[in-house]
Amino acid sequence: xxxxxxxxxxxxxxxxxxxxxxxxxxxxxxxxxxxxxxxxxxxxxxxxxxxxxxxxxxxxxxxxxxxxxxxxxxxxxxxxxxxxxxxxxxxxxxxxxxxxxxxxxxxxxxxxxxxxxxxxxxxxxxxxxxxxxxxxxxxxxxxxxxxxxxxxxxxxxxxxxxxxxxxx
Amino acid sequence: xxxxxxxxxxxxxxxxxxxxxxxxxxxxxxxxxxxxxxxxxxxxxxxxxxxxxxxxxxxxxxxxxxxxxxxxxxxxxxxxxxxxxxxxxxxxxxxxxxxxxxxxxxxxxxxxxxxxxxxxxxxxxxxxxxxxxxxxxxxxxxxxxxxxxxxxxxxxxxxxxxxxxxxxxxxxxxxxxxxxxxxxxxxxxxxxxxxxxxxxxxxxxxxxxxxxxxxxxxxxxxxxxxxxxxxxxxxxxxxxxxxxxxxxxxxxxxxxxxxxxxxxxxxxxxxxxxxxxxxxxxxxxxxxxxxxxxxxxxxxxxxxxxxxxxxxxxxxxxxxxxxxxxxxxxxxxxxxxxxxxxxxxxxxxxxxxxxxxxxxxxxxxxxxxxxxxxxxxxxxxxxxxxxxxxxxxxxxxxxxxxxxxxxxxxxxxxxxxxxxxxxxxxxxxxxxxxxxxxxxxxxxxxxxxxxxxxxxxxxxxxxxxxxxxxxxxxxxxxxxxxxxxxxxxxxxxxxxxxxxxxxxxxxxxxxxxxxxxxxxxxxxxxxxxxxxxx
Numbered sequence: 001x002x003x004x005x006x007x008x009x010x011x012x013x014x015x016x017x018x019x020x021x022x023x024x025x026x027x028x029x030x031x032x033x034x035x036x037x038x039x040x041x042x043x044x045x046x047x048x049x050x051x052x053x054x055x056x057x058x059x060x061x062x063x064x065x066x067x068x069x070x071x072x073x074x075x076x077x078x079x080x081x082x083x084x085x086x087x088x089x090x091x092x093x094x095x096x097x098x099x100x101x102x103x104x105x106x107x108x109x110x111x112x113x114x115x116x117x118x119x120x121x122x123x124x125x126x127x128x129x130x131x132x133x134x135x136x137x138x139x140x141x142x143x144x145x146x147x148x149x150x151x152x153x154x155x156x157x158x159x160x161x162x163x164x165x166x167x168x
Numbered sequence: 169x170x171x172x173x174x175x176x177x178x179x180x181x182x183x184x185x186x187x188x189x190x191x192x193x194x195x196x197x198x199x200x201x202x203x204x205x206x207x208x209x210x211x212x213x214x215x216x217x218x219x220x221x222x223x224x225x226x227x228x229x230x231x232x233x234x235x236x237x238x239x240x241x242x243x244x245x246x247x248x249x250x251x252x253x254x255x256x257x258x259x260x261x262x263x264x265x266x267x268x269x270x271x272x273x274x275x276x277x278x279x280x281x282x283x284x285x286x287x288x289x290x291x292x293x294x295x296x297x298x299x300x301x302x303x304x305x306x307x308x309x310x311x312x313x314x315x316x317x318x319x320x321x322x323x324x325x326x327x328x329x330x331x332x333x334x335x336x337x338x339x340x341x342x343x344x345x346x347x348x349x350x351x352x353x354x355x356x357x358x359x360x361x362x363x364x365x366x367x368x369x370x371x372x373x374x375x376x377x378x379x380x381x382x383x384x385x386x387x388x389x390x391x392x393x394x395x396x397x398x399x400x401x402x403x404x405x406x407x408x409x410x411x412x413x414x415x416x417x418x419x420x421x422x423x424x425x426x427x428x429x430x431x432x433x434x435x436x437x438x439x440x441x442x443x444x445x446x447x448x449x450x451x452x453x454x455x456x457x458x459x460x461x462x463x464x465x466x467x468x469x470x471x472x473x474x475x476x477x478x479x480x481x482x483x484x485x486x487x488x489x490x491x492x493x494x495x496x497x498x499x500x501x502x503x504x505x506x507x508x509x510x511x512x513x514x515x516x517x518x519x520x521x522x523x524x525x526x527x528x529x530x531x532x533x534x535x536x537x538x539x540x541x542x543x544x545x546x547x548x549x550x551x552x553x554x555x556x557x558x559x560x561x562x563x564x565x566x567x568x569x570x571x572x573x574x575x576x577x578x579x580x581x582x583x584x585x586x587x588x589x590x591x592x593x594x595x596x597x598x599x600x601x602x603x604x605x606x607x608x609x610x611x612x613x614x615x616x617x618x619x620x621x622x623x624x625x626x627x628x629x630x631x632x633x634x635x636x637x638x639x640x641x642x643x644x645x646x647x648x649x650x651x652x653x654x655x656x657x658x659x660x661x662x663x664x665x666x667x668x669x670x671x672x673x674x675x676x677x678x679x680x681x682x683x684x685x686x687x688x689x690x691x692x693x694x695x696x697x698x699x700x701x702x
Contacts, residue, residue, distance in 0.1 A: 006324065010299050067298055067321075068328035094344075097332070113344045114298045114325050 004064040011036045011062060014118050026122045028060075037062045041122060045161060049130045050154055054161035055168055058090070058125075060118065067114035070095045073125065077167065078160040080153070082132040082143035091138035092128050094121065220415065221395040222408050223382065228393055232375045235261050243268055248351035249281055251371065255337055258378040280340055280349035286314030296321055298342065309358065311341050313348035322358050326350075330363045334370040334377070386418045387411025403427075412588065421588060425596045433595040437534065446527055454478055455485045530598065537594040544587035551580035 015036065018028050028041040039060040045051030056079060062071040073095065075088035083091050093110040137143030145153040223231075238261060240250035256279045257263045267275050276283065288294070288310050293302050298321035308316040317325070321342075329336040339350040355367050376382045376393045385392045385407040394405050396415045404421040406412045413420050417427040419434065451460040454470075456478035461470065468482040479488035555577055563570045600608050678687045688696050695701075 006299065006320065013300060065324070065328060068324045110344070113342045114321065115342050115344065 007062065007064055007066040008036045010067060011039075011118075015039075018118065023119055023122075025126050028118060028122070031059065037064070037066075039118065041118075043122060043126060043129075045164075046126050046130050050157040051129045051161060054164040056164055057167075058088075060121070067116065069097060070112040070116070071121070073121065077164045080139075080142050080156045080160055081129065082134050082137040082139055082146050083128055084142075085138045089138070090125060090128070091136075092124055092133075094124050219396065219398050219402070220405050221397070222385075223393045223395055224408075225391055228375060228382075229372065232259075232372065235259060239264055245281075246351075246353075248353050251352060252279055252281065252349050255371075255374055255378065258380070259375055260379075280347040282312040282348060285312040286310075288314055288316045298325070309354070311348050311350050311354060313341050313343070313346050315341050315343040315346055315348075317342060319358065322354075326355060326359050327363060330359065330366050330370075334374060336367060337370055337374055383415065383418060385409060385411055386413055412585070422592045422595070423589070425592045429595060429599050430592070433537075433598065436530075450524070452482070452485065455480050455487075533594045533598040537591055540587050540591035540594070544584055544591065547580065547584045547587055551577065551584060554580055 015028070015030065025046065026041055026043045028039055030036060031038040031040045039062070041058050041060060043056045043058060045054035045056065055077075057076040058073050059076060060071045060073050063069045073090040075084060075090065077088075079088060085091060094112055094116060096111050132143070132146060134143040134147060142153070142156075145156070235254060236247055236250050239245075239254055240247045242265065243250065243253075245253070253264055253268070253275070254261070257267065275281075288305060288308055291305060294305050294308050294316055295302050296308070296318040297315060298317050301318060303318050305316075307318050309319055309322050310316040325342055326336075326339070329339050340346070341348045341350065352367070352371070356364060359367065376384055381397075382393050382395045384390075385394055385405075387407055387409045388411075390407055390409040390411055392407050392409060394407060394415065396403075396405065402423070403414045403416040404412060404423055405415045406421075411420075414422055414427060414430075417430060419427070419430050422430045425433075447460045451462045453460055454472040454476060457472060457476040459472070459476070461472065463470065463482055469488055470480050470482050472478045472480075480486060481488055559570055559573055559576065562576075563573055679690060680687050688694075693701070
């Protein structure tokens, strides 16, 4: 079904499921109850990482042809990470449109597929937080710092974790 | 001219060389072997034939079909699988065979081709992996891997992928861990007829686009492809649509200029580089905000536009506050004059001067390059009107079959080509370093062609004019005969009446010079072009 009804039914279903059976590590809801295409999620910084203890807010925006095209995810909280653009947009391979990428960095199997759900996307983001990919960084400076100036990187992330706690 | 013999020669060459090249009569070759039959043109023709081959849509489809059948027959796989395999190896049949027989298993793994398809589980209700709806198994479809999704979700998946362009040809199962290829059969079962059409089109086009030896003709609206055999110094290809292009860079044919120079020249024309040169030559940056400023009038006291509003002296670019009586007042700047004498400003001034010169030089070449293109367009339009209507009228007037008048078309074609050549000499000339005199001489020699074009062109324009006058004569002969009255009816013109052009054209009030073939008015007895006395 190419229409947006399929997208909204599928998103409503996922929302119901997540309400009934919450998944450890994040919570999700709608930004505005009348719009099922915009979600607000809070990701809890994974244990044993620099982000531990942080509560990071992000907005997921779904296209009308979801699940055939991926949503975009943007952190509202401050996020210092090699794979997050300075404006908060998350850059991971599964959020890229389907098909092979022309630069050959990613395999088709690592890109968007309609089988992905809110849950699988957020779990990918949580795994991104624990193991950044510095080969094709979205935030070059953060990637450089992560590689070369670990102390500085740790301090910046620590600050963002504290700020996210204060915002609660 | 002895056209019967020509025809024989032409058909001989057809038999001797590539036969599918001449499978239909639309080939450009008849244009060449029409009248200028000589040993030279014969060898030119055969050389051309071996270099490339123009393919029409039917031929491309036929070849694609043959390749698919061949691979599917030899490897005993389905046609759809053969398609996927061929596409993966860029339609190189030999490569497919080599790889397949070297290691079938790894090839199958790479392209996602399972030997044994996995059946969808045989239960009454199944859950779709995309929309998570539980549906009867009859609503489920799966590729060879058995990962099943409902028809609606498949539709969305395939539609989205076809929307993304030719990439849909490499579609795989939606399950991220599975790389099984989605074949044409699945598309046929699921997609709308419009999307199927698009998919087939992409598949057809991939035969040309993925193949290193075949390229689309870049001519506007042309659907032909060109297969190129020999990579030598001559990359010029002329498609049946009359578009003449370079096979290597697919820009229009540009010999003797090499592809690199052409690219450089075209980038230079389109890019901002010349704007930058202009800015450099004619403006100075505001000393404060660095925006370029062009001084078009007024005194040296400049005020930058808001929000900067910086006031400065145009000559020394220093703040206006430091100016006044002691620096020489409003109309001159002593600090500038002094510094100039000391040589401080020399370098920037020199650079500006050089930029200005180089800009003028570029404009010189560009204008000529561009105007030759517009002349060429005009010639193409003339050629077209000649082909479509005038030749017919001319043949009616002089009662000669149109086939005898083909040389006129050839000549127009020649003019078009000369214009093209001439046009590129300007790109060539622009990049000749001043030191290389030999090159410069060759360049100037080439440009002599300009004169040749003019001569030929004049000749034909006169011929056309004669034809048009002739038409007037015919049209007006019933009502008035003023034109013929104006013509002198001396004995000489009577003699000239019988003069013919090489192909036997008799133009009543013109005669054609024996030496240079220029069409002279009947009133003169000396050739206006070469001064040859009759």
